[in-house]
Amino acid sequence: MNHLIDIMDLKKSEIEELINVANDIIANPQKYSEVCRGKKLATLFFEPSTRTRLSFEAAMYELGGNVIGFSEAQSSSASKGESVADTAKVISCYADIIAMRHPKEGAPLVAAMNASIPVINAGDGGHNHPTQTLTDLLTISREKGGIDNITIGFCGDLKFGRTVHSLINALMMYSGVKIVLISPSELKLPVYSKDVLDKNGIEYVETTDLEAVLPDLDILYMTRVQKERFFSEEEYLRLKDSYVLTPEKLECAKSDLSILHPLPRVNEISVKIDSDPRACYFKQVLNGKYVRMALIMKLLGVEA
Ligand code: CP
Numbered sequence: 001m002n003h004l005i006d007i008m009d010l011k012k013s014e015i016e017e018l019i020n021v022a023n024d025i026i027a028n029p030q031k032y033s034e035v036c037r038g039k040k041l042a043t044l045f046f047e048p049s050t051r052t053r054l055s056f057e058a059a060m061y062e063l064g065g066n067v068i069g070f071s072e073a074q075s076s077s078a079s080k081g082e083s084v085a086d087t088a089k090v091i092s093c094y095a096d097i098i099a100m101r102h103p104k105e106g107a108p109l110v111a112a113m114n115a116s117i118p119v120i121n122a123g124d125g126g127h128n129h130p131t132q133t134l135t136d137l138l139t140i141s142r143e144k145g146g147i148d149n150i151t152i153g154f155c156g157d158l159k160f161g162r163t164v165h166s167l168i169n170a171l172m173m174y175s176g177v178k179i180v181l182i183s184p185s186e187l188k189l190p191v192y193s194k195d196v197l198d199k200n201g202i203e204y205v206e207t208t209d210l211e212a213v214l215p216d217l218d219i220l221y222m223t224r225v226q227k228e229r230f231f232s233e234e235e236y237l238r239l240k241d242s243y244v245l246t247p248e249k250l251e252c253a254k255s256d257l258s259i260l261h262p263l264p265r266v267n268e269i270s271v272k273i274d275s276d277p278r279a280c281y282f283k284q285v286l287n288g289k290y291v292r293m294a295l296i297m298k299l300l301g302v303e304a
Contacts, residue, residue: 002299003112003119007130007166012173014298019138021294022287024304029062031304032293036065039300042095043069044087044111045122046078046102051263051285052122052131056099059292068095088115097299099131103228118299126160126229131295132262133166135288140219142287143258143280149176151216155243156182156223156268158189160230163262164223165193172200179204180213184242186235187225210243214253220245222261222268222281246270250278260284 004010010018025032041060045053049071057067070076078087084102088111091098098115100108101122108121123129140147152171154164158181168189171177179202181189188206197204207213214220222245230236244267245259261269261281273279297303 002301003121004130004295004299005109005112005119005121006128007133007170009130015134015137015170015173018134018291018294018298019141021297022138022290023142025290025293032063032297034064035297035302035304036060036063036300039063039065039097039302040095041065041067041069041296042091042098043067043071043122044076044091044098044100045069045071046073046076046100046107047123048072049101049122051288052101052129053099055285055289056120056122056131056292056296059289059296062289063293063296065096065296069099084110085114087111088119092116097296120295120299123162126162126165126226128166129162129262130166131288131292132163133170134291134295135284136163136167136221136260136262137170138287138291139260139280139284140258142283144218147171147174147177150174150218151178151180152219152221153180153182153210153213153217154189154221154223155210155245157187157225157239158183158223159187160226161223161262164189164221167221168193169196172196172202177202180217181206182208182210182213182243184208184239186239187242210245211249211252214249214257217253217257220253220257220259222259222265224261224264224266224268241267243268244270245273247272247276250276253278 099120099122105125105127112119
């Protein structure tokens, strides 16, 4: 059975294949409009989402398939105590593929171990978000013409930001990548992620000063401070506006910088930047739909 639980489940060649298919879907959408006719995607979202759930649903509809599912745990039998394992077994009777988001790390893996259909991790706690990573890689590739030899700065909540952890793991597969980690000391990248960088011999620096490193960056990956993962409201309020990207701060950045953000944005990028040609975060949203189309096709074993 094919599942996608962690971006490391994919070889570099498979990621490149997904990027190529997504680019072909962008160029020739009609070619793909019926490939999932008769197939059903189940979106099982135990945690809120706008982009991931709706891009999965749009992706399946644009492939000619159908969608069932729920968008909150309270409207599922999880609220009555049903386990993730049983839910996965049940949904396997109704659908051909599952996309699951869950606040508990490892829940999509439990689903994959119990389902008889492919399971995609649509975000588990502070752990992993592999389809956001595919979205990010497609966006970097389209903006920069490739992923090798980039200098990328991750800014904000590097402790709880699962998209950061997943993307760093994926970047290990590419050459000449330099990583700049920009965060308050309370929200630094976890040691286990830094171990990955060390083991792979990846050059990285840690700093609290965004403006000092901005001129060096090809990609700036902004993140929101993850309110829902804090134990203390006071601590969240103290840290939430640690970084606010403004047009003034961008003056020292490269003219071909690409600004990414997995979204949702709270306050960390001024809306004045949205019209700057370097802002790529809404293009990134659209890319997410195309790469999820490519992933659904791969896991269902269908071709155009
Ligand atoms: N980027 C992302 O995962 O957004 P949602 O939480 O809206 O799905």
